Amino acid sequence: xxxxxxLLIFLASLVFVEVTFAKQTSPSSGSALNDDFDSAFADDPxxxxxxxxxxxxxxxxxxVFWFNDKMYLYFLKPVxxxxxxxxxxVRKSVRNFFSNLSNPVRIVNSALQFKFADAGRETTRFFVxxxxxxxxxxxxxxxxxxxxxKEEDFGQTLGFYHVGQGPYLILPLFGASSVRDVSxxxxxxxxxPLTLYMSRHWSLLDKAGYRGGLAVNYLSLDDDSYEKxxxxxxxxxxxxxxxxxxxxVAKVAK
Amino acid sequence: xxxxxxxxxMTLALPGYAMATSPQEQVKKMIDGVFAVLNSDxxxxxxxxxxSGTVQKFLGVESxxxxxxxxxxxxxTPEELSRFMALYVKxxxxxxxxRVDDYSGGTxxxxxxxxxxxxxxxxxxxxxxxxxxxxxxxxVQKDGTWQIYDVLIEGVSLVRSYxxxxxxxxxxxxxxxxxxxxxxxxxxxxxxx
Numbered sequence: 001x002x003x004x005x006x007l008l009i010f011l012a013s014l015v016f017v018e019v020t021f022a023k024q025t026s027p028s029s030g031s032a033l034n035d036d037f038d039s040a041f042a043d044d045p046x047x048x049x050x051x052x053x054x055x056x057x058x059x060x061x062x063x064v065f066w067f068n069d070k071m072y073l074y075f076l077k078p079v080x081x082x083x084x085x086x087x088x089x090v091r092k093s094v095r096n097f098f099s100n101l102s103n104p105v106r107i108v109n110s111a112l113q114f115k116f117a118d119a120g121r122e123t124t125r126f127f128v129x130x131x132x133x134x135x136x137x138x139x140x141x142x143x144x145x146x147x148x149x150k151e152e153d154f155g156q157t158l159g160f161y162h163v164g165q166g167p168y169l170i171l172p173l174f175g176a177s178s179v180r181d182v183s184x185x186x187x188x189x190x191x192x193p194l195t196l197y198m199s200r201h202w203s204l205l206d207k208a209g210y211r212g213g214l215a216v217n218y219l220s221l222d223d224d225s226y227e228k229x230x231x232x233x234x235x236x237x238x239x240x241x242x243x244x245x246x247x248x249v250a251k252v253a254k
Numbered sequence: 255x256x257x258x259x260x261x262x263x264m265t266l267a268l269p270g271y272a273m274a275t276s277p278q279e280q281v282k283k284m285i286d287g288v289f290a291v292l293n294s295d296x297x298x299x300x301x302x303x304x305x306s307g308t309v310q311k312f313l314g315v316e317s318x319x320x321x322x323x324x325x326x327x328x329x330x331t332p333e334e335l336s337r338f339m340a341l342y343v344k345x346x347x348x349x350x351x352x353r354v355d356d357y358s359g360g361t362x363x364x365x366x367x368x369x370x371x372x373x374x375x376x377x378x379x380x381x382x383x384x385x386x387x388x389x390x391x392x393x394v395q396k397d398g399t400w401q402i403y404d405v406l407i408e409g410v411s412l413v414r415s416y417x418x419x420x421x422x423x424x425x426x427x428x429x430x431x432x433x434x435x436x437x438x439x440x441x442x443x444x445x446x447x
């Protein structure tokens with residue numbers, strides 16, 4: 001029980017830190033922007049393709065990809081479609097509620113990367129959405145306060161400390177990931193009050209149910225994006241692998 | 255899971271008008287043009303044909319193909335390359351058309367334009383009730399007009415994603431194999447719509 005108290009002290013200190021640091025954050029300087037500009041064109045268009053992620057487990061990954069594809073098409077998607085009888089705003093609130101609960105993950109990971117202004121913003125979001133947003137059901141911090149959520153996880157924190165993504169991994173039901181990001185997930189589950197509680201009091205079946213529920217809720221708000229990728233890509237596996245690696249690299253850089 | 259959302263957006267921004275002076279004006283012209291068709295009262299089929307013919311003009315097809323093929327651009331024969339470009343444009347156009355409905359009702363904020371010599375980067379944000387996503391355009395000036403050759407959605411480059419899959423197919427199956435796959439894909443894509 002010591003952990004929640006420590007966490008609270010940590011949060012409180014961050015609020016203080018935010019006040020001090022928010023003033024210091026200024027927009028990026030011109031030279032930084034120019035470096036960014038030059039590096040965006042630095043690659044030779046006719047050079048060999050630089051793989052951002054290695055994939056020694058491709059055969060296994062493709063197997064899991066196939067499994068996920070079938071699970072998606074024949075189970076998760078139909079359930080999500082039926083679940084759409086629940087009004088959209090309610091489903092959005094479900095998403096907001098769990099996202100708000102996992103807020104400590106974003107606060108701690110921002111702080112670990114010395115992004116104190118971000119940590120402060122996430123702390124503010126947490127307090128505003130938990131109180132005014134009725135326990136996190138409404139993201140009022142974003143809608144009214146114009147403080148949008150900024151995703152930070154331990155995978156990104158590791159990236160910040162120059163840990164590479166490691167081999168590409170596709171997790172059953174969860175989807176694209178990497179060795180680095182999987183270890184990140186494990187750490188993050190210790191920072192999320194709900195998963196922390198679950199790990200002590202819930203059975204494996206309960207946890208699977210919770211994850212499945214979250215996935216269904218997410219898919220119910222999604223517009224067939226996976227179907228579209230599958231329809232348009234020559235090899236959806238390769239396309240998604242590249243997109244995942246780039247997406248994570250961009251996340252780390254932010 | 256958010257990656258799906260990103261991928262969905264990868265095809266938002268393909269077309270680009272030639273003529274305007276600044277990269278931003280150019281991109282704005284193209285987006286306004288597409289949105290005007292999208293928000294009109296015509297049937298989905300009419301909208302498709304209206305957007306369809308114009309898409310190719312907007313793109314720097316050669317720059318785009320070069321960057322997609324990478325080292326294989328130099329390895330291909332002129333016939334292979336021109337056949338590849340024709341197929342590639344069709345695939346991009348189909349992808350765009352199959353998804354274009356998702357973008358009706360949204361607006362685009364223009365955030366920042368950076369120009370240096372014949373290259374430009376334009377940062378925008380697509381805002382709708384469903385999404386709120388940063389979209390970055392890369393443009394190159396050719397024959398006095400700005401042409402779009404890449405689109406990055408939340409840091410994911412369209413060209414780069416295509417390149418890594420196409421290069422792997424090229425490596426294993428060569429130009430013949432790649433183009434056979436592309437042709438099959440096109441048949442399949444046209445069946446859907």
